[in-house]
Amino acid sequence: MKAWILEKQAKIEEKPLRLAEVLTPHAKDGEIRIKILVCGVCRTDIHIAEGDLPLRKSPLILGHEIVGIVDEVGKDVKNFKVGDKAGVSWLNGTCGKCKYCLSNRENYCPDIKSTGWDEDGGYAEYITISEDTALLLSASGLEPADIAPLLCPGIAGYAAFKLTDAQKGSRLGLYGFGPTAFCVLKVAKSMGIEVYVGTRSPKNMEDAINAGADWAADTSKKQMPCKLDSAIVFPPAGNLVEPALSQVENGGKVVLAPVSSSPIVIENYSENLWGRTIETLYNVKKSEADEFLEIADRLQIIPERGVFPFEELQDVLIAVRHGKAKVANSVIEISAG
Ligand SMILES: NC(=O)c1ccc[n+]([C@@H]2O[C@H](COP(=O)([O-])OP(=O)(O)OC[C@H]3O[C@@H](n4cnc5c(N)ncnc54)[C@H](OP(=O)(O)O)[C@@H]3O)[C@@H](O)[C@H]2O)c1
Ligand SMILES: [Zn+2]
Ligand SMILES: [Zn+2]
Known part of the structure; x- marks a missing residue:
């Protein structure tokens, strides 16, 4: 061959x-x-x-x-x-x-x-x-060509999303808006979750809003309009972790999706980490892949x-x-x- x-x-x-x-x-x-x-x-x-x-x-x-x-x-x-x-x-x-x-x-x-x-x-x-x-x-x-991109970003995003425990009516933050975040946004909106997106490029902001995000902006310049129940950080950028934690309410969780990251520094423990949980995504289970592919088909992601x-x-x-x-x-x- x-x-x-x-x-x-x-x-x-x-x-x-x-x-x-x-x-x-x-x-x-x-x-x-x-x-x-x-x-x-x-x-x-x-x-x-x-x-x-x-x-x-x-x-x-x-x-x-x-x-x-x-x-x-x-x-x-x-x-x-x-x-x-x-x-x-x-x-x-x-x-x-x-x-x-x-x-x-x-x-x-x-x-x-x-x-x-x-x-x-x-x-x-x-x-x-x-x-x-x-x-x-x-x-x-x-179509096969539509399924292929779901098989890495889609599945990984879904596994990260499950770790957030986000439920109907809750507020979810997505930091970075690449192919992975796109799939998470689609699933979250179908469940009645409010989604706030932090991304730098205007094209990504536009894509996020077009895909159903409730809010999208560059969070290094503009703060999200409300506190979150949970958030996912997608890019391998450690400097996004403390801002994401600071946006999450007590009892909330920040999920880190990257497989590698620049150093993560938490400067203000009491204000930004105390009372919150950080969880990392470490590979994906077969059952999560099957579940996500069924959802993607149903929602036409x-x-x-x-x-x-x-x-x-x-x-x-x-x-x-x-x-x-x-x-x-x-x-x-x-x-x-
Ligand atoms: N744990 C696992 O098993 C697993 C499996 C698969 C994928 N992943 C991870 O999932 C993540 C998402 O992958 P992806 O391909 O969808 O997205 P990505 O390209 O890593 O990043 C998504 C977006 O984040 C923003 N971004 C990139 N670098 C940034 C930085 N330094 N600071 C702030 N924002 C930045 C970019 O948008 P703007 O330029 O608009 O800000 C980019 O479009 C990756 O980190 C990958 O390692 C994990
Ligand atoms: Zn991959
Ligand atoms: Zn084993």
């Missing part, structure tokens, strides 16, 4: 990926094989390609926002059949035996495996995956996205790296079906 492979990490402008012919995988017992239609681009792909994250196998196929059609099922597969629409996200597998896996907290499994990092990902014609981890999408009315040819992957990665992507989410078309 054709696949983009990474053998040696380098700056993305040096084009470290190579389009190569590699062995087509076959579904082992308990696995399915997916003929990939599309794979969405994520900044994490760039972090792996450039060496911000270590290379865990070589050659490696990147990509973890995968949608395709099941074309082979291994022995004992129960929940998928050939022809089903299926997806693969960042979660590629867990040990199934540790205290976390046995208590429905597999997101903390020390042996968690990630798609397009520990295992080959989606910038290829086929992928194999355990049926326990694959996402069944046959019931979804959304369709992120802004552009579709690009398979051959142009490296140019797309360069554009995303430099903030020059034409759309919020870039999706690579691998097969027309």
Whole structure:
């Protein structure tokens, strides 16, 4: 099969990926094989390609926002059949035996495996995956290219949102308005939650209001109009944490979504942290992915996205790296079906 492979990490402008012919995988017992239609681009792909994250196998196929059609099922597969629409996200597998896996907290499994990092990902014609981890999408009315961006930002945003415990009538703050916050906003508004967005760029403010936000402004210049019950900080900017805490009422919570962050300093403990909780998002559970995809289908959550040819992957990665992507989410078309 054709696949983009990474053998040696380098700056993305040096084009470290190579389009190569590699062995087509076959579904082992308990696995399915997916003929990939599309794979969405994520900044994490760039972090792996450039060496911000270590290379865990070589050659490696990147990509973890995968949608395709099941074309082979291994022995004992129960929940998928050939022809089903299926997806693969960042979660590629867990040990199934540790205290976390046995208590429905597999997101903390020390042996968690990630798609397009520990295992080959989606910038290829086929992928194999355990049926326990694959996402069944046959019931979804959304287009594959609309589903792909939901598979990383969407799922992660939903998991962060669940950590806030936000309920109907409560006030939720979103700091940063990228693809992840967009999905959270859609879910929160459908539940009757008031949503206040802090974001710097006028385009993001406009997008937030158009997507249903009750208020959007640059919170470094303008304070939110009311106190919040909870908030989520999306960008890896530690300087946003104390302002978010100060906006939250006693008993409230600030959820931190980033996987890395600049230093977090709380200068005024008594005013801004005392009485509040900070919680971090650490990987996402399979059940949260299934739940969110069902909600996204029901609410018709369709992120802004552009579709690009398979051959142009490296140019797309360069554009995303430099903030020059034409759309919020870039999706690579691998097969027309
Ligand atoms: N924990 C997990 O398992 C997991 C999984 C997936 C994703 N994530 C995290 O989810 C987060 C959201 O990702 P995303 O791609 O949707 O958004 P993002 O690009 O990281 O940031 C969202 C927005 O925040 C604003 N922003 C960026 N840097 C900022 C800064 N230094 N100060 C203030 N605002 C800043 C930008 O809007 P303005 O320019 O308009 O301010 C940007 O559009 C990421 O941090 C990612 O690491 C976590
Ligand atoms: Zn991702
Ligand atoms: Zn485990």
